[in-house]
Amino acid sequence: MAVAERLARVTEQCLSALMVAALVTMIVLVFVNVVLRYGFNSGISVSVELSRFLFVWVTFLGAVVALLKQQHLGVTTLMALLPRAVLPWLERLVTLMMLGCALMLMVGAYKQTLLNWDNLSPISGIPVGVFYLAGLITGVLMSIVLLYRVFVPSNLFAEPAGEE
Amino acid sequence: MTITLFIGSLLGAIGLGVPIAFALLVSAVVLMLHLDMFDSQILAQNLVNGADSYTLLAIPFFLVAGEVMSRGGLSQRIVTLAMSLVGHRKGGLGFVAIFAAIIMASLSGSAVADTAALASMLLPVMRKAGYPLGRSAGLMAAGGIIAPIIPPSIPLIIIGVAGGISISKLFLAGIVPGLLMGVTLVVMWLFMTRKEDLVVAEKATWGERLKALRESFWAILLPVIIIGGIKTGIFTPTEAGVVAAVYAMFVATLVYRELNLKQLYEVLGLAARSTAIVMFLVAAAMVASWLISIAQLPMMVADLLAPLADNPRLLMLAIMGIVLVVGMVMDLTPTILVLTPILMPIVKIAGIDPVYFGIMFVLNCAIGLITPPVGNVLNVITSVGNIKFEKAVSGVFPFALAYVGILLLFVAFPQIIIAPMQWLAN
Amino acid sequence: GITARMGTSLPEEHPQTLGARKFAELVEQKTQGEVEVKVFSGGMLGNDVNMTSMLQAGTLAFTVPSTATLASLNGNFSIVSLPFQFDNEAHADAVLDGEVGQSLLRSLDDKGLEALAFWENGFRHLTNSRRPVETLEDLQGLKVRVMENNLYIDLFNTLQANAVPMPVNELFTALETRTVDAQENPYTVIASKRFFEVQPYLSQTAHAYDALVLLASAKFMDQLDESQQQAVREAAREATLYQRQVSRELNGTLLQELSDQMQVNAVPEAERKQMRESLAELIQRYQASLDQDLVTRFSQALDASRGQ
Numbered sequence: 001m002a003v004a005e006r007l008a009r010v011t012e013q014c015l016s017a018l019m020v021a022a023l024v025t026m027i028v029l030v031f032v033n034v035v036l037r038y039g040f041n042s043g044i045s046v047s048v049e050l051s052r053f054l055f056v057w058v059t060f061l062g063a064v065v066a067l068l069k070q071q072h073l074g075v076t077t078l079m080a081l082l083p084r085a086v087l088p089w090l091e092r093l094v095t096l097m098m099l100g101c102a103l104m105l106m107v108g109a110y111k112q113t114l115l116n117w118d119n120l121s122p123i124s125g126i127p128v129g130v131f132y133l134a135g136l137i138t139g140v141l142m143s144i145v146l147l148y149r150v151f152v153p154s155n156l157f158a159e160p161a162g163e164e
Numbered sequence: 165m166t167i168t169l170f171i172g173s174l175l176g177a178i179g180l181g182v183p184i185a186f187a188l189l190v191s192a193v194v195l196m197l198h199l200d201m202f203d204s205q206i207l208a209q210n211l212v213n214g215a216d217s218y219t220l221l222a223i224p225f226f227l228v229a230g231e232v233m234s235r236g237g238l239s240q241r242i243v244t245l246a247m248s249l250v251g252h253r254k255g256g257l258g259f260v261a262i263f264a265a266i267i268m269a270s271l272s273g274s275a276v277a278d279t280a281a282l283a284s285m286l287l288p289v290m291r292k293a294g295y296p297l298g299r300s301a302g303l304m305a306a307g308g309i310i311a312p313i314i315p316p317s318i319p320l321i322i323i324g325v326a327g328g329i330s331i332s333k334l335f336l337a338g339i340v341p342g343l344l345m346g347v348t349l350v351v352m353w354l355f356m357t358r359k360e361d362l363v364v365a366e367k368a369t370w371g372e373r374l375k376a377l378r379e380s381f382w383a384i385l386l387p388v389i390i391i392g393g394i395k396t397g398i399f400t401p402t403e404a405g406v407v408a409a410v411y412a413m414f415v416a417t418l419v420y421r422e423l424n425l426k427q428l429y430e431v432l433g434l435a436a437r438s439t440a441i442v443m444f445l446v447a448a449a450m451v452a453s454w455l456i457s458i459a460q461l462p463m464m465v466a467d468l469l470a471p472l473a474d475n476p477r478l479l480m481l482a483i484m485g486i487v488l489v490v491g492m493v494m495d496l497t498p499t500i501l502v503l504t505p506i507l508m509p510i511v512k513i514a515g516i517d518p519v520y521f522g523i524m525f526v527l528n529c530a531i532g533l534i535t536p537p538v539g540n541v542l543n544v545i546t547s548v549g550n551i552k553f554e555k556a557v558s559g560v561f562p563f564a565l566a567y568v569g570i571l572l573l574f575v576a577f578p579q580i581i582i583a584p585m586q587w588l589a590n
Numbered sequence: 591g592i593t594a595r596m597g598t599s600l601p602e603e604h605p606q607t608l609g610a611r612k613f614a615e616l617v618e619q620k621t622q623g624e625v626e627v628k629v630f631s632g633g634m635l636g637n638d639v640n641m642t643s644m645l646q647a648g649t650l651a652f653t654v655p656s657t658a659t660l661a662s663l664n665g666n667f668s669i670v671s672l673p674f675q676f677d678n679e680a681h682a683d684a685v686l687d688g689e690v691g692q693s694l695l696r697s698l699d700d701k702g703l704e705a706l707a708f709w710e711n712g713f714r715h716l717t718n719s720r721r722p723v724e725t726l727e728d729l730q731g732l733k734v735r736v737m738e739n740n741l742y743i744d745l746f747n748t749l750q751a752n753a754v755p756m757p758v759n760e761l762f763t764a765l766e767t768r769t770v771d772a773q774e775n776p777y778t779v780i781a782s783k784r785f786f787e788v789q790p791y792l793s794q795t796a797h798a799y800d801a802l803v804l805l806a807s808a809k810f811m812d813q814l815d816e817s818q819q820q821a822v823r824e825a826a827r828e829a830t831l832y833q834r835q836v837s838r839e840l841n842g843t844l845l846q847e848l849s850d851q852m853q854v855n856a857v858p859e860a861e862r863k864q865m866r867e868s869l870a871e872l873i874q875r876y877q878a879s880l881d882q883d884l885v886t887r888f889s890q891a892l893d894a895s896r897g898q
């Protein structure tokens with residue numbers, strides 16, 4: 001239990017650091033491009049493509065972090081009406097549905113990564129498969145987290161977070 | 165049949181407590197099975213393609229700008245400025261809240277963040293000055309939802325991408341209705357505090373006002389840069405976002421010096437996570453929307469609403485009714501993501517201006533943020549203000565009703581939104 | 591029966607989608623209704639890159655991307671997009687329908703795709719909000735939006751313009767607010783995307799020819815029996831004739847309509863020649879990166895069918 005929690009915390013911190021690095025790179029790339037266009041009538045042509053890559057990675061890695069911290073937006077009002085005894089079973093059912101989605105993401109993204117590995121993006125030359133690799137890694141990480149939660153329910157509805 | 169299946173599975177999953185992003189994926193899988201085309205690659209492809217958008221890069225950028233501003237002392241200075249200008253009037257703190265809400269709306273794109281910042285600064289002061297707590301909290305919540313209407317606005321970016329509407333035009337079109345929301349609040353607050361006996365602050369001297377203005381100058385310059393930059397074509401909305409982010413970081417770390425590197429790292433981490441939560445939702449909605457298209461659901465809805473297509477006003481009224489009901493139980497972003505692809509075709513057939521439609525849609529969903537049973541801005545105000553949910557609901561009720569009133573006004577007279585937008589776009 | 595889904599990236603009234611509708615009708619007719627093709631236009635199902643990848647995965651049956659998009663799957667496709675090489679539409683038909691064009695189509699066989707035919711997007715022309723472009727010098731410093739593609743970026747930078755790669759969905763707004771000055775596309779796209787509302791000048795540069803490729807998913811084709819496959823291929827051949835005809839007719843009538851909305855100017859042949867000469871080095875560099883045998887055969891085909 002404690003090991004799992006520590007593992008989750010470390011994963012979360014590593015992913016967060018990666019996300020911040022990617023976010024800062026995106027800001028620099030796009031900002032420098034605006035400055036170059038106005039100040040020097042030129043630009044970095046890879047800027048758009050590279051920032052899109054980073055954006056997809058931030059989205060997918062962040063989705064794992066949000067899953068770990070149970071921050072994905074949801075509605076828990078109806079839950080409160082149910083008898084407490086049902087909750088652990090309901091929680092397992094919800095986790096199973098999410099696990100199904102995560103597994104589909106994993107399998108689908110794996111096929112797409114292979115399919116698009118020698119498909120090169122036109123400007124930077126980075127394989128398009130790198131986009132799908134983000135989906136694959138997210139699918140794997142989410143599946144692990146959710147599989148763990150099927151066996152060890154972790155009070156899914158502990159902190160309903162509201163983000164917009 | 166297909167519609168029932170889609171909506172039923174979506175609402176069913178949400179009702180059970182499945183996070184909305186995953187519920188959208190579940191409903192997409194149900195549609196796949198219904199259409200006999202189950203394939204994990206459909207989910208993976210559209211999820212990845214949904215997140216792959218240069219336009220939506222504006223979201224993390226504006227989120228960074230907003231977070232940096234509230235943590236870096238910009239919001240505080242705006243409240244100080246408002247206090248020095250209108251704090252001495254009868255019911256003055258209410259006007260301070262409205263004034264600050266409008267300025268902050270033009271700096272940030274998120275209602276929840278704005279409400280939290282406003283309420284944490286002003287609600288304790290109002291409580292101490294003897295203002296009725298429920299009403300004050302209600303005003304703060306109503307002021308907070310001006311944020312998604314006045315640019316920059318994350319919901320306007322999302323509806324722009326989901327509905328293929330020009331984001332620059334949406335931004336320019338949001339200014340007037342956003343200001344009208346502010347005016348509505350002012351009129352109502354005047355009326356409400358007419359008879360109350362309240363402690364008023366001492367009138368600030370011109371010297372104090374000038375000082376407050378000078379200190380908040382850097383914050384107030386930002387909307388000028390964003391709106392001016394988009395209007396003159398110096399940058400696209402995405403680039404406006406990055407300029408806002410860089411500018412906010414510059415002001416918070418180097419001018420105001422209220423954010424050190426460690427705090428900046430935390431703020432960036434927070435913004436990255438908020439980005440991921442919104443974007444994963446957007447991406448999941450793309451999976452659902454791909455299957456909605458394949459199932460030809462928008463055509464079915466268009467057929468259903470076809471009798472109203474000859475009368476755009478009546479159609480608008482019907483759509484606004486639907487959105488209002490959905491918005492009461494669902495959050496702003498998912499409502500936009502689910503309904504836009506379904507409604508856009510009929511809106512185009514009826515010849516309704518898509519920019520006008522986008523503003524109306526977001527305004528309507530924003531009202532949903534302050535209505536029970538599910539209202540994120542209400543949640544924020546209850547937790548920040550430490551008051552009962554019922555009290556916040558009754559406090560916000562008159563303002564929500566007034567907003568529905570202006571919504572109806574805009575249905576009757578679309579020109580109130582369209583005319584200034586056309587003027588600003590030229 | 592079998593349901594096939596087909597996606598296009600351009601609007602309903604564009605020849606890409608018009609051709610797709612004709613193709614759908616012909617497939618249904620030729621299979622006696624056994625195969626039904628549903629067309630989803632205007633990028634409803636994704637952009638060209640997304641949809642091509644869906645074909646490979648078998649989640650979509652048909653789509654019609656441009657050769658520029660296919661260059662990321664097989665770099666050799668960029669040979670079609672090289673500037674100033676086709677004299678007119680007939681010239682393009684002769685090369686693309688000839689042996690070298692067909693071998694290019696077959697080169698996608700190992701990518702899970704069956705390329706059925708070349709369709710037409712048309713000759714690309716320049717529109718802008720600054721001035722009529724009549725000479726090479728007029729291009730200088732113009733901020734030109736280009737597709738996200740190295741060839742086009744290098745092309746306009748070599749012509750002393752400032753190439754700004756940008757996704758097409760941001761383009762109208764960027765032109766309207768003058769974030770960029772110019773864009774380049776065939777008349778059909780200029781008309782269907784309503785660029786004439788925000789761009790006063792149209793210069794007939796015809797700097798490149800844009801071909802589309804009608805693609806089928808190999809996974810989908812495998813589901814069909816032999817006679818159905820033949821019917822699809824036949825439908826593709828017939829639809830191709832129709833699509834090209836519609837594209838050419840529309841390009842003619844649209845030029846008329848556009849000249850009511852914009853100031854249209856011809857670019858003198860001498861100036862076009864000068865532009866081509868300043869691009870000679872760039873063209874050589876790109877050719878060097880492609881399959882040499884293909885480059886030779888393509889050049890021979892270009893020469894052989896010139897002026898026929």
Ligand code: NA
Pocket residue numbers: 268269270271272273274310311312313314315316317
């Ligand atoms: Na705003």
Ligand code: NA
Pocket residue numbers: 491492493494531532533534535536537538539540
């Ligand atoms: Na609500």
